[in-house]
Amino acid sequence: MELPLLDDMHVHLRQGAMLRHVVPLTRAGGVGRCVVMPNTDPPLTSVDSVRHYKRELASCSTDIDFLMTLYLCPALESMDMAAAREAGVVGIKCYPQGVTTNSDWGVADLQRYDALFAEMEREGIVLQLHGEVPRTPASDVCILNAEERFLPEVVRIHKSFPRLRVVLEHVTTAAAVACVKELGEKVGATITAHHLDLIVDDWAGRNHNYCKPVAKYPHDRDALREVVSSAHPRFFLGSDSAPHPRSAKEGACGCAGVFTAPLLLPYLADTFERIGMLDRLHDFGCVFGRTFYALPAPQGRVILEKTEQIVPDEYDGVVPYRAGERIGWRIV
Amino acid sequence: MELPLLDDMHVHLRQGAMLRHVVPLTRAGGVGRCVVMPNTDPPLTSVDSVRHYKRELASCSTDIDFLMTLYLCPALESMDMAAAREAGVVGIKCYPQGVTTNSDWGVADLQRYDALFAEMEREGIVLQLHGEVPRTPASDVCILNAEERFLPEVVRIHKSFPRLRVVLEHVTTAAAVACVKELGEKVGATITAHHLDLIVDDWAGRNHNYCKPVAKYPHDRDALREVVSSAHPRFFLGSDSAPHPRSAKEGACGCAGVFTAPLLLPYLADTFERIGMLDRLHDFGCVFGRTFYALPAPQGRVILEKTEQIVPDEYDGVVPYRAGERIGWRIV
Numbered sequence: 001m002e003l004p005l006l007d008d009m010h011v012h013l014r015q016g017a018m019l020r021h022v023v024p025l026t027r028a029g030g031v032g033r034c035v036v037m038p039n040t041d042p043p044l045t046s047v048d049s050v051r052h053y054k055r056e057l058a059s060c061s062t063d064i065d066f067l068m069t070l071y072l073c074p075a076l077e078s079m080d081m082a083a084a085r086e087a088g089v090v091g092i093k094c095y096p097q098g099v100t101t102n103s104d105w106g107v108a109d110l111q112r113y114d115a116l117f118a119e120m121e122r123e124g125i126v127l128q129l130h131g132e133v134p135r136t137p138a139s140d141v142c143i144l145n146a147e148e149r150f151l152p153e154v155v156r157i158h159k160s161f162p163r164l165r166v167v168l169e170h171v172t173t174a175a176a177v178a179c180v181k182e183l184g185e186k187v188g189a190t191i192t193a194h195h196l197d198l199i200v201d202d203w204a205g206r207n208h209n210y211c212k213p214v215a216k217y218p219h220d221r222d223a224l225r226e227v228v229s230s231a232h233p234r235f236f237l238g239s240d241s242a243p244h245p246r247s248a249k250e251g252a253c254g255c256a257g258v259f260t261a262p263l264l265l266p267y268l269a270d271t272f273e274r275i276g277m278l279d280r281l282h283d284f285g286c287v288f289g290r291t292f293y294a295l296p297a298p299q300g301r302v303i304l305e306k307t308e309q310i311v312p313d314e315y316d317g318v319v320p321y322r323a324g325e326r327i328g329w330r331i332v
Numbered sequence: 333m334e335l336p337l338l339d340d341m342h343v344h345l346r347q348g349a350m351l352r353h354v355v356p357l358t359r360a361g362g363v364g365r366c367v368v369m370p371n372t373d374p375p376l377t378s379v380d381s382v383r384h385y386k387r388e389l390a391s392c393s394t395d396i397d398f399l400m401t402l403y404l405c406p407a408l409e410s411m412d413m414a415a416a417r418e419a420g421v422v423g424i425k426c427y428p429q430g431v432t433t434n435s436d437w438g439v440a441d442l443q444r445y446d447a448l449f450a451e452m453e454r455e456g457i458v459l460q461l462h463g464e465v466p467r468t469p470a471s472d473v474c475i476l477n478a479e480e481r482f483l484p485e486v487v488r489i490h491k492s493f494p495r496l497r498v499v500l501e502h503v504t505t506a507a508a509v510a511c512v513k514e515l516g517e518k519v520g521a522t523i524t525a526h527h528l529d530l531i532v533d534d535w536a537g538r539n540h541n542y543c544k545p546v547a548k549y550p551h552d553r554d555a556l557r558e559v560v561s562s563a564h565p566r567f568f569l570g571s572d573s574a575p576h577p578r579s580a581k582e583g584a585c586g587c588a589g590v591f592t593a594p595l596l597l598p599y600l601a602d603t604f605e606r607i608g609m610l611d612r613l614h615d616f617g618c619v620f621g622r623t624f625y626a627l628p629a630p631q632g633r634v635i636l637e638k639t640e641q642i643v644p645d646e647y648d649g650v651v652p653y654r655a656g657e658r659i660g661w662r663i664v
Binding site: 142144203216323 | 467471472473474475476477531532533535536537538539540542546548549550551581582583584585586587588651655
């Protein structure tokens with residue numbers, strides 16, 4: 001099976017030694033272009049920091065087209081969006097405060113950024129939403145309903161800025177799928193490889209399957225599978241591949257994040273075949289994302305062979321998704 | 333504060349070296365009498381095995397009154413229930429197949445045991461239910477709704493055997509609390525110390541807080557707190573303390589179970605005080621359980637002092653609940 005290289009519209013490439021380790025593995029997993037998340041430490045909040053980070057990424061792989069993002073915060077309110085675009089920024093990522101890795105700097109009140117959203121709408125910068133409300137002591141909010149409770153904010157932003165492109169990232173619930181479908185052509189969603197596989201039972205006591213947002217009910221997973229199977233053009237691949245050292249996953253406390261980058265395309269082929277929707281893989285992984293982002297068709301192609309392989313136990317200290325399991329496909 | 337020793341109506345005391353380690357710690361945690369779970373390996377399915385196990389427990393502590401249980405399985409259908417009672421059996425525990433530690437031998441079809449339930453009703457043996465339906469591939473069942481979906485079975489058993497005492501063990505949901513309240517005086521429920529504290533967010537990526545049934549939504553925890561705070565006499569302490577070696581909790585996969593035995597009374601005092609219901613501790617931990625089980629008042633007493641202590645990191649390789657945290661009470 002021959003495919004274009006994947007467009008992964010949501011990936012964490014980290015910093016330092018982890019970055020140098022992960023970037024080549026990302027290419028090996030079949031990715032030719034990716035949207036790089038800005039929740040580094042410190043986060044990417046200036047055009048200079050984006051340029052510097054992009055240079056660092058490019059020094060580890062000349063075969064990936066890195067599409068850059070900024071971390072939504074007050075510093076962005078006075079930024080020249082045209083200059084940001086010039087530096088490779090395609091989107092601004094919004095993290096509500098405290099909901100995932102390095103989100104301490106996140107947003108408590110989204111409405112304060114309405115002027116910035118208007119500017120992004122004019123300049124064609126995408127708003128990427130980590131769609132979970134933060135937990136507050138007296139409310140019933142928890143990791144199971146935080147995504148659904150965020151949806152009214154997506155609706156509000158879309159109604160206020162109807163030409164702003166908005167991506168609800170890594171959707172995990174039937175409610176989020178229904179909301180995005182209803183909002184029309186400027187609102188899209190990314191879906192990870194692992195959320196097409198997992199439910200809550202799969203990460204309970206199994207930290208390598210634990211990520212934020214968490215995988216939820218079987219009917220939620222079914223809704224993700226159905227919308228991909230229906231070839232809905234506003235639902236596309238964003239792996240949210242998020243490497244952590246083994247020690248940060250397997251102690252008394254495990255960090256949130258599933259590492260899918262090194263075998264992203266084989267994982268997807270395995271899952272899509274198992275669900276009986278292998279014919280949807282091309283559009284989901286290679287067409288719908290770039291169409292939403294208005295990017296050109298990619299050059300490179302990849303050949304995927306139906307040959308069993310066993311997922312390695314680790315990649316130099318980082319445990320991949322489904323470590324030790326058999327998957328039915330291999331990149332040649 | 334002086335209290336009678338606790339009646340812990342649900343505890344796992346394990347086997348071999350772990351048993352010898354855990355039994356004295358259970359006494360140190362303030363427990364004077366406990367209902368011992370039968371999911372040993374192999375499970376307790378004969379009167380002889382119960383006698384043998386009780387002797388082993390008694391050899392590790394003469395200060396605890398061990399109330400014994402049998403593991404519901406076909407072997408019990410021909411057993412003399414009066415002889416079982418003679419050997420110290422107060423209840424028969426039903427595990428649906430595959431829902432928790434050592435439940436592979438569990439029950440697939442509860443109705444087949446209706447004749448046994450009738451016999452238990454006559455002999456005054458309590459039916460103890462692990463109230464979760466097993467996961468089946470095509471259903472929407474998962475660890476979040478498995479308890480609620482089991483409730484119709486509780487209702488059916490109660491309607492069929494209205495004088496059979498039934499305990500729904502370690503309830504975790506508002507739905508289970510409402511169901512038990514509605515069913516009247518022959519149906520009770522145990523509540524653990526940790527389920528009065530935890531919600532789903534607390535065990536996500538934190539294996540030492542992971543147990544079955546899992547802690548759920550904030551509104552579920554609130555329902556547990558409210559029913560205890562209301563001094564409802566059919567909701568009583570069953571700690572479900574379930575020790576595992578550290579290595580079985582902290583690897584890539586963690587076993588289900590929270591270890592509360594060594595500080596059970598201080599944990600409870602800390603939680604009850606924090607919630608503002610310290611005046612409910614005595615009845616919840618020392619009266620309601622024995623009343624439901626029709627047991628005599630205990631002899632021993634324990635003095636609890638309002639002095640801060642830090643929970644040890646481990647007890648000889650077993651990590652306790654809230655390890656390293658401060659709690660406000662200490663047994664003198």
